[in-house]
Amino acid sequence: MRRKTVARRFRSESEQTVDSKGRVSVPAPFRRVIEACDPNWSEGQRPNLVIVYGFESHNFLECYTMEAIELIDRRIERMKKGSKERKMLERWYHGHSMDAQVVEDGRIVLPQKLRKKLDLENKAFFIAAGDHFQIWKPETYATEELAREEEWLAQQDEDFDPTILLPDLPED
Numbered sequence: 001m002r003r004k005t006v007a008r009r010f011r012s013e014s015e016q017t018v019d020s021k022g023r024v025s026v027p028a029p030f031r032r033v034i035e036a037c038d039p040n041w042s043e044g045q046r047p048n049l050v051i052v053y054g055f056e057s058h059n060f061l062e063c064y065t066m067e068a069i070e071l072i073d074r075r076i077e078r079m080k081k082g083s084k085e086r087k088m089l090e091r092w093y094h095g096h097s098m099d100a101q102v103v104e105d106g107r108i109v110l111p112q113k114l115r116k117k118l119d120l121e122n123k124a125f126f127i128a129a130g131d132h133f134q135i136w137k138p139e140t141y142a143t144e145e146l147a148r149e150e151e152w153l154a155q156q157d158e159d160f161d162p163t164i165l166l167p168d169l170p171e172d
Contacts, residue, residue: 008036010128012027013126013128015126016123017123022111022112023110025106031102034048038065038067046102046103047101049063049101049102050097050100051063051108052096056117060118061118068132072093110124
């Protein structure tokens with residue numbers, strides 16, 4: 001019997017409705033990754049994730065699986081105690097974050113504080129970023145992030161191949 005392989009990386013984008021209580025559906029493929037990367041999750045349980053809302057200047061939320069945030073935590077622990085860099089990362093990933101769960105109907109609740117930060121009304125834009133995904137106000141993503149992407153692409157050669165940016169993998 002073949003076991004079904006579950007992706008452990010987020011891929012794609014989606015626009016979702018946000019209701020008046022701040023509930024928003026997590027795209028189904030994203031939910032599968034959250035489940036696969038929560039070591040305490042099993043069928044019938046609510047999978048956990050961490051929402052990092054960061055500093056005021058950031059106009060998006062970053063949502064990490066339990067495995068991904070654990071790797072970040074381990075890397076922060078390796079930093080020199082008391083260093084400014086460690087304090088800032090601790091503040092970012094610990095102080096400006098919250099635990100969340102995907103409930104039975106596939107939704108998460110975005111508290112008023114987070115909706116206000118993004119100026120979210122009735123729509124949220126989800127975009128994959130490998131080991132995490134971001135949540136944006138659709139209009140903000142369209143005006144800010146897509147403009148950055150276009151500016152960067154305009155600086156590339158006409159026949160630009162993005163795979164040239166990838167480092168080589170070590171040989172086995």
